[in-house]
Amino acid sequence: MRHRIRLKLLLAPLLLLAACREGVPGPQLPFTEVAAPAYFPEAQYRFEKNPLTQKGFELGRRLFYDPILSIDSTVSCASCHKQSAAFSDPGLALSPGVNGLKGTRNSPALFNLAWNKAFMWDGGVNHIEIMPLAPITNPVEMNQKLSHLMARLKAHPEYPRQFREAFGKEEIDDQQFFYALAQFMGNMVSANAPYDEFRQGIRPLSASEEAGRLLFEQTCSTCHATALFTDHSYHNNGLESNPSDTGLERIDLNPASRGKFKTPSLRNIALTAPYMHDGRFQTLREVLDFYDSGVKVSPTLDPALNAGPRPGIPLTEADKQHLLSFLNCLTDSVFVSNPMYQAPR
Amino acid sequence: MKFSRILLIPALAATLFISACKEDLPGTGTLSVELEHLFDTKALELNTATPYVSGSAEEITFTTFKYYISNVRLQKADGTEWAEPESYRLIDLANAASTLMTFDSVPEGEYTGITFTIGVDSLRNVSGAQTGALSPSNEMFWSWNSGYIFLKAEGNSPQASGGKFEFHIGGFRNANNTNALQEVEISFGGESLKTGSKEEPELHLSVNAKEFFDGHHTALKLAELSVVHMPGADAIEIAENYHAMFEFEHIHQ
Numbered sequence: 338m339r340h341r342i343r344l345k346l347l348l349a350p351l352l353l354l355a356a357c358r359e360g361v362p363g364p365q366l367p368f369t370e371v372a373a374p375a376y377f378p379e380a381q382y383r384f385e386k387n388p389l390t391q392k393g394f395e396l397g398r399r400l401f402y403d404p405i406l407s408i409d410s411t412v413s414c415a416s417c418h419k420q421s422a423a424f425s426d427p428g429l430a431l432s433p434g435v436n437g438l439k440g441t442r443n444s445p446a447l448f449n450l451a452w453n454k455a456f457m458w459d460g461g462v463n464h465i466e467i468m469p470l471a472p473i474t475n476p477v478e479m480n481q482k483l484s485h486l487m488a489r490l491k492a493h494p495e496y497p498r499q500f501r502e503a504f505g506k507e508e509i510d511d512q513q514f515f516y517a518l519a520q521f522m523g524n525m526v527s528a529n530a531p532y533d534e535f536r537q538g539i540r541p542l543s544a545s546e547e548a549g550r551l552l553f554e555q556t557c558s559t560c561h562a563t564a565l566f567t568d569h570s571y572h573n574n575g576l577e578s579n580p581s582d583t584g585l586e587r588i589d590l591n592p593a594s595r596g597k598f599k600t601p602s603l604r605n606i607a608l609t610a611p612y613m614h615d616g617r618f619q620t621l622r623e624v625l626d627f628y629d630s631g632v633k634v635s636p637t638l639d640p641a642l643n644a645g646p647r648p649g650i651p652l653t654e655a656d657k658q659h660l661l662s663f664l665n666c667l668t669d670s671v672f673v674s675n676p677m678y679q680a681p682r
Numbered sequence: 683m684k685f686s687r688i689l690l691i692p693a694l695a696a697t698l699f700i701s702a703c704k705e706d707l708p709g710t711g712t713l714s715v716e717l718e719h720l721f722d723t724k725a726l727e728l729n730t731a732t733p734y735v736s737g738s739a740e741e742i743t744f745t746t747f748k749y750y751i752s753n754v755r756l757q758k759a760d761g762t763e764w765a766e767p768e769s770y771r772l773i774d775l776a777n778a779a780s781t782l783m784t785f786d787s788v789p790e791g792e793y794t795g796i797t798f799t800i801g802v803d804s805l806r807n808v809s810g811a812q813t814g815a816l817s818p819s820n821e822m823f824w825s826w827n828s829g830y831i832f833l834k835a836e837g838n839s840p841q842a843s844g845g846k847f848e849f850h851i852g853g854f855r856n857a858n859n860t861n862a863l864q865e866v867e868i869s870f871g872g873e874s875l876k877t878g879s880k881e882e883p884e885l886h887l888s889v890n891a892k893e894f895f896d897g898h899h900t901a902l903k904l905a906e907l908s909v910v911h912m913p914g915a916d917a918i919e920i921a922e923n924y925h926a927m928f929e930f931e932h933i934h935q
């Protein structure tokens with residue numbers, strides 16, 4: 338195998354001359370990853386097989402905002418993932434897809450996706466590159482066959498040229514399509530909240546914010562861990578269960594996974610109401626009341642939420658105020674207005 | 683492959699440059715493997731007017747029958763093996779050309795058996811966007827629970843509830859017993875297959891879809907189970923059944 342690869346490398350220029358290879362090299366502008374702060378953990382997706390370029394990123398952005406991805410050209414990724422709300426769908430528990438149809442889960446915010454080990458509330462999707470396949474083919478979201486969509490892009494007046502410029506191949510294929518979207522999504526980095534200024538020693542926290550931070554670190558950060566505010570793992574946090582959505586169990590078929598969902602990041606949380614996998618809580622206040630007094634005991638309830646005299650995390654009124662102050666420090670207003678992520682003109 | 687690489691590379695480069703890229707490397711040859719699809723003794727076709735009959739006396743017509751063959755290896759009598767690089771093929775009854783598999787650049791020699799995987803190895807299930815046979819456009823990839831569908835069989839049967847059956851078989855994880863990958867080993871029954879620049883060997887294998895229903899594991903009754911859309915115990919039982927589909931027929935040298 339290794340021997341073959343080396344051979345190919347040596348032969349590449351000759352073969353290109355002979356025009357037997359599909360590739361025509363396109364202009365590749367240097368383009369760098371948005372820098373993440375040193376206190377972020379190591380990213381999962383490093384663009385290794387899919388080198389990040391300006392053209393690739395811009396193509397991904399155009400695709401993200403283009404309703405051509407849905408069967409009747411009415412719904413784009415951005416219909417359910419809006420930049421002003423950190424790419425969640427503000428105010429809606431369930432977002433409408435084509436023909437106004439609705440699924441069963443809340444549109445999550447999108448940022449720092451390059452750090453995710455898996456995607457979706459139940460972690461069912463294992464790679465950022467193939468993530469778009471789920472909304473595209475889902476009958477209640479975009480309801481489109483991938484082969485259909487590729488035919489559409491090939492027949493489009495502009496996409497074939499834009500793909501060629503980004504990837505240097507004669508013909509559009511779905512790998513390039515996924516690569517482009519992964520370049521856009523993988524480079525959405527949110528790390529400019531007041532909390533980051535605090536971490537970088539630029540801005541001190543107020544007394545209430547600081548009290549909230551300490552409380553958060555004692556009680557919430559077992560799951561909402563690291564500067565990403567997620568452990569990238571799955572827990573049952575004691576929500577009243579819904580037998581039709583068993584969470585991780587649907588994916589790993591393990592009864593011990595019943596009711597476990599991926600810990601969401603809490604960055605930009607003030608912008609992404611409603612909350613939880615089904616959008617059941619309208620406000621952060623309701624979420625805190627739930628952790629204080631609404632946690633339901635079940636065989637899979639996370640032990641961290643069943644350690645005291647009663648289930649949940651006992652919080653006083655003052656605790657809740659402090660936690661809210663702290664959670665409000667996680668809003669990254671630079672990210673939600675960054676022209677880099679806006680719809681192309 | 684034990685020949686000297688250093689000398690070979692310029693020579694190969696020249697050859698490839700002159701010829702049209704499709705030629706085999708020196709010291710190698712082409713092998714064709716023809717897959718003859720059957721249901722018991724009849725040819726297997728889609729949308730037949732007369733249904734096939736399973737061992738449980740259920741009547742079956744197929745609208746889709748496709749599966750992956752990957753990581754093909756050929757064995758020599760001395761125990762050495764040749765493994766095809768990037769070895770992924772989608773066999774689809776709706777695409778007759780896919781039932782003839784061509785292998786280029788098989789090292790010259792005499793081979794006594796073939797092994798392959800039905801399905802797609804675990805690594806490619808977790809490696810992001812793939813191309814060619816592995817492209818998700820082939821509709822052999824689960825979007826909501828990432829992983830390849832190894833074999834898709836769909837069709838009609840009056841015995842199935844709702845008159846239809848849909849089997850999407852896959853699953854590559856070992857945890858919780860969801861690994862449906864099947865390794866098939868076929869010996870050429872004492873015959874040997876010669877490859878080389880002057881040889882044009884053709885290997886014929888039969889693929890008997892009746893085994894899907896009646897294979898060595900359990901008799902599948904559509905009246906009891908007609909839909910499988912995810913990895914798990916049902917998928918594994920069916921995979922163990924269809925493992926028995928492949929048989930050596932003969933070699934044309």
